[in-house]
Amino acid sequence: MGTAATASLVNKDKASIDFVHAVWNAKLEPYEDGYFDPYYDGLMYLFSLLHLSGNYQIIAPKG
Numbered sequence: 001m002g003t004a005a006t007a008s009l010v011n012k013d014k015a016s017i018d019f020v021h022a023v024w025n026a027k028l029e030p031y032e033d034g035y036f037d038p039y040y041d042g043l044m045y046l047f048s049l050l051h052l053s054g055n056y057q058i059i060a061p062k063g
Contacts (some may be wrong), residue, residue: 001026002048009052023048 008016021049024059028045050056 002044002051005048005052020052023052 001019001023004016005019008019023045026038026045028038028042047056
């Protein structure tokens with residue numbers, strides 16, 4: 001979902017913004033089969049939110 005949302009940002013068809021809303025409103029909860037990986041799924045969710053909000057950036061060491 002995060003990949004589709006990112007791609008929709010450069011798409012001229014504004015209907016594709018629904019992917020961004022889907023990521024933004026997603027809930028971190030187990031799937032229907034009970035599976036949930038908080039580490040991987042949570043990090044992917046965090047990275048997609050950072051990217052979609054424009055706050056995903058490289059923090060270079062000062063030196």
